[in-house]
Amino acid sequence: MAKSFDAQKYLKRVGLGKEDYHFWKQVGKALLCTYTLFGVAWVWNETSPLGWWTLKPRPKEEKELAHLYERRKFPYPGDDKAMEEFVAKGGMIGTTIGPKGIIESDKDSYNYQKALQDKKVDQEAFKLWTRMRNEVISELEEKGFDVE
Secondary structure, eight states, rough: OOTOOOOHHHHHHHHGGGGHHHHHHHHHHHHHHHHHHHHHHHHHHHHHHTTOSSSSSHHHHHTTTTEEEEOOOOOTOOHHHHHHHHHHHHHTTTOOOEEEOOOOOOOHHHHHHHHHHHHHHHHHHHHHHHHHHHHHHHHHHTTOOOOO
């Protein structure tokens, strides 16, 4: 009965026989090295000792203002007291960097660029509005109305 159930025969059939040990050992080494490299890249990305080189791309505006930014420390989610202090100080979920002394909400590069674009549009609208206002005032003054 025990002879009829030969584990090596079934393992050999699915590619796990004795002659395949070397192959699977090499596969294991390759996976170990690959995961080690990915782990090192992940740690490097989060805590780069250079401070200015990480794997995350940064927009031009953020690079120019990098000296104003600091890294935020998040409390451990299970620590209720630390979480309450963090929220009381104004820390929000998703904030990773922000100008020193100013608590910012979640802003990624897209939101930052959109805010800059909105600011430019507002400036242009204000310029257009003042130009039109001045034109109307000058026309009214030409017609003899007193406009203050």
